[in-house]
């Protein structure tokens with residue numbers, strides 16, 4: 001008895017240690033991972049994003065969403081970029097991913113990087129950098145009218161490797177639905193190492209970009225199957241939306257924040273507060289005290305929001321990354337080596 005006790009105490013301490021310190025996150029990522037192996041990586045990605053942005057500022061939203069959809073499925077490993085083959089239906093072809101865009105920006109940056117430092121920079125890192133650059137452009141450059149690298153909203157950790165697995169079922173099982181409530185969202189985000197504050201902060205990515213009618217039309221016409229409307233949506237706003245979207249419309253696209261869908265700001269919080277969030281999942285933020293407080297206190301606090309957004313994006317970017325000798329550095333982001 002006397003001998004077994006210290007042993008079980010040791011085991012308990014060991015278990016407690018693992019419980020406390022085991023997360024989805026990684027220690028191998030670092031800011032400037034490529035500083036010796038490919039020192040111009042950030043410059044090249046920024047230049048590429050900027051060249052697309054100058055032609056079309058709506059590029060920010062798809063690039064940001066790409067990083068989210070990458071990180072939530074198989075971790076941030078570029079698996080969202082992989083094309084389906086004759087033997088495998090990849091994440092890209094899962095229904096929620098059919099409206100993804102911005103792949104050409106990643107491919108362009110990758111081609112330049114492969115020319116400069118072949119086999120060094122992962123596609124997963126390019127996605128993470130491009131998301132940051134795109135958001136920074138939509139935040140600071142829109143306001144100041146000029147570009148400077150000091151406008152980076154946050155530092156991006158790099159060192160991710162590319163995954164070799166991409167399946168449609170993984171995407172369907174891991175991407176949150178726009179019809180989910182707060183408990184499902186909380187559980188989903190927790191499984192990626194993200195808490196309720198991160199949920200509120202990252203959901204505000206919906207301050208930019210567009211949505212197809214079919215991502216929310218059920219809320220307007222047939223919420224519970226009885227021809228009713230989602231009560232979490234402001235009735236007068238539902239009437240406005242009905243003029244744009246018929247019940248079966250799957251082609252029309254609406255700005256999620258009408259009139260400012262290319263500016264990254266706090267308007268999203270104002271809309272959610274007024275029950276004008278486009279998705280049930282947006283309005284669900286009012287169903288937990290933590291997320292509701294965040295929404296209400298950030299309607300006009302853009303400085304606080306930008307800071308928090310950077311923190312939560314870095315956290316999201318650490319989800320289950322491949323490092324060391326795991327995975328690979330893909331030559332072509334759409335094809336496993």
Ligand code: HEM
Nearest residue numbers: 061062065068099176177178202205209210211212215281
């Ligand atoms: C909280 C759970 C989330 C759900 C349920 C969700 C769902 C959706 C849906 C349904 C769309 C519209 C797709 C379409 O119909 O075209 C959308 C768009 C978008 N989402 Fe989310 N999203 C969530 C979180 C996030 C996060 C965490 C980010 C980024 C950090 C993000 C970034 C975006 C962006 C930027 C768009 C606009 C894309 C574009 O205009 O091309 N979303 N989201």
